[in-house]
Amino acid sequence: MAQMHHHRLRYEKSGLGIYISHLDTMALFQRAFLRAGLSIWQTEGYNKHAYISIALPLSLGFSSRCEVLEFDLESDIPLNEVPDRLNAVLPEGVRVLECYPARDPFKLLRTLDWTLTLEYDRGTPEGVEDALGEMLALPSLVIQKPSKKSKKGYTELDIIPMVHEWYVDQREDNRLMLKMKLAAQNPSLNPQLLLETFSDRWPAFRPDFVHYRREEIYLENGEIFR
Amino acid sequence: MDSKLERILLRVQKPARYTGGEYNAVVKDRGEVDTRFAFCFPDTYEIGMSNLGMRILYGVMNEMPGVWCERCFAPWGDMETEMRREGLPLWALESGDPIRDFDFIGFSLGYEMAYTNVLNMLDLAGVPLHTWERGEDDPIVIAGGTCAYNGEPLADFIDIFSLGEGEDVTKEMLELYQQCRREGYSRNDYLRRAAQIPGLYVPALYHVDYNADGTVSSITPEEGIPPVVTKRIVQDLDQSYFPVKTIVPSTEIVHDRVMLEVFRGCIRGCRFCQAGFCYRPVRPKSPEKLLEQGIAACQDSGYQEITLSSLSTSDYRPLPQLCDGLLDYCESRNINLSVPSLRADNFSMELEQRLQKARKSSFTFAPEAGTQRLRDTINKNVTEEDLMSACKTVFEGGGNAVKLYFMLGLPTETDEDVLGIADLAQKVYVNWKQNASVRARGVRITVSTSFFVPKPFTPFQWEPQITMEEYQRRVNLLRSAIRNKSIIYDWHDPDTSYIEAILARGDRRLGKAIEEVWRRGGRLDAWSEYFDFDRWIDSIRAVGLDPDFYAHRARTFEEVLPWSMISVGVRQKYLWREREQAYKSVITPDCRVQCMGCGADKLLCDGKCDEILPISARREKEA
Numbered sequence: 001m002a003q004m005h006h007h008r009l010r011y012e013k014s015g016l017g018i019y020i021s022h023l024d025t026m027a028l029f030q031r032a033f034l035r036a037g038l039s040i041w042q043t044e045g046y047n048k049h050a051y052i053s054i055a056l057p058l059s060l061g062f063s064s065r066c067e068v069l070e071f072d073l074e075s076d077i078p079l080n081e082v083p084d085r086l087n088a089v090l091p092e093g094v095r096v097l098e099c100y101p102a103r104d105p106f107k108l109l110r111t112l113d114w115t116l117t118l119e120y121d122r123g124t125p126e127g128v129e130d131a132l133g134e135m136l137a138l139p140s141l142v143i144q145k146p147s148k149k150s151k152k153g154y155t156e157l158d159i160i161p162m163v164h165e166w167y168v169d170q171r172e173d174n175r176l177m178l179k180m181k182l183a184a185q186n187p188s189l190n191p192q193l194l195l196e197t198f199s200d201r202w203p204a205f206r207p208d209f210v211h212y213r214r215e216e217i218y219l220e221n222g223e224i225f226r
Numbered sequence: 227m228d229s230k231l232e233r234i235l236l237r238v239q240k241p242a243r244y245t246g247g248e249y250n251a252v253v254k255d256r257g258e259v260d261t262r263f264a265f266c267f268p269d270t271y272e273i274g275m276s277n278l279g280m281r282i283l284y285g286v287m288n289e290m291p292g293v294w295c296e297r298c299f300a301p302w303g304d305m306e307t308e309m310r311r312e313g314l315p316l317w318a319l320e321s322g323d324p325i326r327d328f329d330f331i332g333f334s335l336g337y338e339m340a341y342t343n344v345l346n347m348l349d350l351a352g353v354p355l356h357t358w359e360r361g362e363d364d365p366i367v368i369a370g371g372t373c374a375y376n377g378e379p380l381a382d383f384i385d386i387f388s389l390g391e392g393e394d395v396t397k398e399m400l401e402l403y404q405q406c407r408r409e410g411y412s413r414n415d416y417l418r419r420a421a422q423i424p425g426l427y428v429p430a431l432y433h434v435d436y437n438a439d440g441t442v443s444s445i446t447p448e449e450g451i452p453p454v455v456t457k458r459i460v461q462d463l464d465q466s467y468f469p470v471k472t473i474v475p476s477t478e479i480v481h482d483r484v485m486l487e488v489f490r491g492c493i494r495g496c497r498f499c500q501a502g503f504c505y506r507p508v509r510p511k512s513p514e515k516l517l518e519q520g521i522a523a524c525q526d527s528g529y530q531e532i533t534l535s536s537l538s539t540s541d542y543r544p545l546p547q548l549c550d551g552l553l554d555y556c557e558s559r560n561i562n563l564s565v566p567s568l569r570a571d572n573f574s575m576e577l578e579q580r581l582q583k584a585r586k587s588s589f590t591f592a593p594e595a596g597t598q599r600l601r602d603t604i605n606k607n608v609t610e611e612d613l614m615s616a617c618k619t620v621f622e623g624g625g626n627a628v629k630l631y632f633m634l635g636l637p638t639e640t641d642e643d644v645l646g647i648a649d650l651a652q653k654v655y656v657n658w659k660q661n662a663s664v665r666a667r668g669v670r671i672t673v674s675t676s677f678f679v680p681k682p683f684t685p686f687q688w689e690p691q692i693t694m695e696e697y698q699r700r701v702n703l704l705r706s707a708i709r710n711k712s713i714i715y716d717w718h719d720p721d722t723s724y725i726e727a728i729l730a731r732g733d734r735r736l737g738k739a740i741e742e743v744w745r746r747g748g749r750l751d752a753w754s755e756y757f758d759f760d761r762w763i764d765s766i767r768a769v770g771l772d773p774d775f776y777a778h779r780a781r782t783f784e785e786v787l788p789w790s791m792i793s794v795g796v797r798q799k800y801l802w803r804e805r806e807q808a809y810k811s812v813i814t815p816d817c818r819v820q821c822m823g824c825g826a827d828k829l830l831c832d833g834k835c836d837e838i839l840p841i842s843a844r845r846e847k848e849a
Contacts, residue, residue: 015227016247019235020476024242028476031528035249048560049530061236089528091476092247209233 005041005053007079008102008226009069009086013058017093022057028094029069035089038082041072055106056184056217059192064214066112068225070102103226104219111164112184113215114191118176118207128176128205129168135198136163143197145187159197162189176207184217227322234308242477243271244305246319249474250526252288252295253320259294260407261400263287264318264325264351264365266333268343269752271299275473276481278535279371280334283392285469293400296320298331300343300750301350309350316351326352329403331365333384335373338729339722339752341380344369345744348383355741357385357430362413366403375457375504376682376789379729381429382737386420388427389792390457390504391490393466395425421451425458432791434734440775442733442786456793457504459829463490463511464844470522474529483531483564484523486516488548491826492537493817493836496594497605497808498636500681501537503801504794506826508817508836512844513544517551524561531562539567544838546577553580571612573619588627588670589620595636596646602811603638605804610650617654621661627670628654634700634717635678635692637808644700647673648707655710671713675701677723681730682789683796685804688781691727694720721759722751727777728766733788736776738769795826 013020020028030050033040042048055068073082082099090096118128135141140161144154162183170177182189191212199206217225235241265284267274274280274297287295296318301309309316315324325331331353333344345355348367354360357367369377370388377387388395399420406416421428431451437443447453460466468487475482491508492501520532532552536542549563556563563581570591578589593608595601601608617628632647651673658669677697680689692700697720708715729736742765743751750756766773781787783802800823807814814822817836827833839847 016245019241019245021242024477027478031474031530032249034524034528034530035526037525042560060241089249091249091251091474 005051005070005072006102007071007073008100009071009082009096010098010100010226011067011069011094011096012063012065013067013094014063014065015093017091017095018061018063020091020094021060022054025058025094026052026054028091029071032086032089033071036085037075038077038085039074041074053106055109056112056188058214059190059212062212062214065097066214066217068217070106100226108219109184109217109225110220111181111218112188113218114178114180114182115169115211115213115215116178116180116191116195117211117213118178118195119209119211120174120176121208123173124171124176125205128202129171131202131205132166132178132198135201136160136166141197143193145193157187157189159189159194162187163194179215181218228314230312230314231322234305234312234314238304238308239302240477242475243299244301244319246297246322248476250471251297251320251473252284254288254294256294256321259292261290261293261330261404262318262323262328263293263295263330263332263400264298264328265295266298266325266331266344266347267300268333268335268340268347269300269750270302271475271477272479274299274334275475275479277334277336278485278487279392281469281472282467283332283396285472286393286396286467287400289467290397290400292404294320296325298325298347300347303750303756306346306350306749316347324351326365328365330400331367332388333367333369333371335369335371335377335380337752338373338726339757340373341729341740342744342748342751344380344383345741346749349744356382360385360413364413366413366416368399372500372504373730375500375792375794376730376732377427377429378734378788379732379736379740381734382741384429385417386426386428388458389425389455390794391460392458393460395423395458398423399426418451424456427455427792429734434788436735440772442788442790444786445788445791447791454791454793456829457795459507459795460490460509461831462847463487463509464515468519470519471526472523474527481533482529483533484520484527484529485533485535486520486523487511488516488534488536488539488542488545490536491835493541494538494607495605495804495814495816495822495824497603497685497804498594498633498678498681499537500684503683503796503824505537506794506796506824506835507830509830510542510544510836510838512838512841513548513551514841516548517555520552521555524555524559530560531564532556533564533566536567538569539565540569540572540574549577549580570608570616573612573616579623587625588629589616589625590629590631591616592631593650594631594633595639595643596632596648596650597643599811600636600639600643600646602813603808604636605808605813607813607816610653613650614653614657617657618661621658621669622663624663626658626662626664626667627672628658629672629674630654632673632675633678634675634704635697637686637689638811639692639700641700641703644704645707647675647704648713651708651713652710655712658712669712671710672716673704673708673713674716674718675704676718677720679723679727679730682787683794683801685801685808687731687787687801688783688785688805690780691724691777693778694724697723722757724773724777725751725759725762728773729776731788732776735769735771736766739766739771742766742769795824795829797825800824 053070079099083096086096140158142158145157147155165181169179368386369384374387431448433446435443489510491506594606680686701717
């Protein structure tokens with residue numbers, strides 16, 4: 001029986017923090033709460049552990065300013081003191097930005113804003129933007145998404161309706177910065193998959209490296225999720 | 227972060243192993259340190275970070291003004307390939323700086339199969355491999371740990387071996403270094419002066435000669451260099467450094483919990499056990515201190531598990547008192563307390579049940595040998611009666627799985643002893659039938675055998691290892707004697723144990739062989755996916771050495787053993803007498819029943835082993 005959990009953290013992952021996997025991040029917060037002397041609700045049953053839940057798992061190597069973690073604070077302290085207490089005991093690259101009462105159920109989360117920084121060591125080629133625009137203007141583009149649940153090992157996915165907005169934010173000699181609003185769940189579109197699809201179609205435009213960063217999360221109606 | 231590294235990290239498995247930045251990692255201001263130390267563990271991050279010794283010395287060194295100790299681990303194969311392709315030299319996790327620019331590179335040597343990693347890490351760092359190739363600007367390469375007691379096979383590569391417990395000697399070594407630098411001494415002057423510090427062995431200052439038959443004829447120190455180097459110990463464990471504030475890895479490691487060391491040394495004197503002789507004398511920590519440190523370490527780390535560690539934890543006299551104290555703290559906080567290394571002869575179900583909130587169904591005992599005669603020979607003072615009574619307790623308490631550990635190839639072992647293992651396992655099965663409180667789930671009795679490796683500084687240091695073929699014959703004999711479907715037999719492959727036997731009692735000529743193994747691609751040899759038996763044998767032969775000379779040859783008492791210039795405090799004559807007692811199958815009582823005069827008590831200032839002073843006396847001492 002799912003119980004309603006009452007408190008949330010929004011935290012940032014950057015720098016060295018991006019190499020900490022989703023599961024390791026869960027363990028890290030469980031220990032950080034204990035180190036900070038903050039008591040949180042424990043699950044009952046065979047293997048009791050501090051209950052925490054992360055809204056959207058973040059791929060290894062991605063940074064984010066909008067990770068949301070849910071828990072139940074049992075210590076009687078003001079929520080606005082929680083970030084400092086946790087930040088004092090968190091490792092480099094993981095920083096709590098705010099702590100607040102839970103508002104929107106996780107299932108209402110719809111879209112994510114991303115910043116993608118494409119690095120081109122031999123110079124940003126001309127025409128990348130146009131090629132991407134051409135691809136995303138297609139009426140539909142069905143790709144195979146790896147899936148552990150499916151027998152075939154993948155599921156088919158039309159990525160076009162999942163790209164809600166995109167634009168070029170900055171073009172530099174060796175970098176191209178893209179902003180995108182993508183579907184966040186049921187199903188979600190991982191921007192890495194989008195860029196892989198693009199690079200397969202236009203091998204000359206394949207970047208040498210990409211930084212992925214989550215910026216903000218939204219509800220269906222476009223309001224910020226909290 | 228270096229942009230090359232940034233890209234590499236996303237191409238390798240488990241990148242968090244290579245980034246540092248963990249909670250409690252020590253980052254100092256480069257401007258305020260003049261002595262940089264790279265603590266290298268010659269295996270992966272997950273293994274190395276599980277090592278308590280490394281955590282202790284990390285803390286000890288970082289408490290010193292002007293010293294910054296950082297960590298470094300062996301990269302996994304995928305990372306090594308990337309580093310070599312991109313030309314990235316081995317770096318320290320805390321600063322990201324290349325370790326070739328450090329003052330010291332220190333290796334912890336826990337097992338022989340890590341030796342190739344030492345060479346590989348030096349090479350990845352860009353440090354000259356051999357001691358004689360290093361110049362004034364190269365780091366001093368040191369090594370400690372259990373294998374350092376006979377570090378001879380690595381003598382070509384290690385400038386200083388640190389023998390025994392490093393808490394005090396490491397500080398002395400670094401202080402001397404700082405002094406020598408202030409006074410403008412050269413590298414060689416420093417090494418000669420370091421060799422005067424008790425516990426530091428500088429192999430290049432000792433000359434080894436050989437007889438025509440390949441045995442060592444003499445070991446000659448240079449003038450003014452001590453002929454024997456005695457290991458160091460911590461006098462008072464309560465006063466010694468314990469890492470209450472310790473690094474909490476951001477990725478899963480092997481032993482991810484608070485480790486509390488209850489005592490050092492062992493009262494037992496099992497004749498095969500290197501740790502049992504090398505870690506003497508017995509020095510317990512007080513339960514009050516352990517309780518205080520255990521609670522503080524849990525609070526600081528957020529760990530929800532504490533484990534008590536020692537060579538034989540049930541021999542810690544105040545164990546019930548300590549467990550009571552820790553459980554008072556742990557139970558309300560869902561912290562799990564685990565107590566491994568319990569013996570069959572003082573096994574307590576009451577304690578087990580208090581420890582395990584979720585009922586444990588599997589218990590492990592190590593009789594080591596199948597017959598009483600052979601158990602007496604190895605001085606494993608566990609009787610069949612002890613084992614049966616422990617098993618009865620387990621089965622009555624609802625346990626339905628017992629693991630039994632044995633060694634094959636122990637000195638004097640006969641087929642009768644081998645078959646005795648099958649008999650003993652069958653008796654455990656009958657014991658289950660008679661005593662099980664729950665029969666419905668059946669029982670699982672697992673018999674495991676490993677291949678005995680004779681080790682230096684034990685009474686069996688003169689013994690030949692049996693051949694791999696003979697080991698396999700004994701395995702087959704035992705296998706055919708086990709016919710009960712509830713008894714499962716697992717045996718270790720003999721390959722690595724044979725190589726370990728060569729290296730464990732090797733001399734410094736083996737350095738060329740280790741180098742050859744490494745040149746032919748050897749690394750991460752403790753991992754079965756990397757270990758290559760033929761590569762080892764071919765390399766040893768290629769440098770003109772005979773592997774059997776080291777593994778299978780019986781030594782005489784008169785032979786100059788390659789580690790004769792080292793003392794662990796236990797006299798050679800004592801070890802030889804223990805060997806003679808072994809051949810007569812006469813047991814030696816444990817240290818608490820009677821002191822047999824091994825000599826290790828002389829390492830203690832007051833000469834009293836195994837003593838916990840009353841609190842009042844300790845307060846007086848502290849004041």
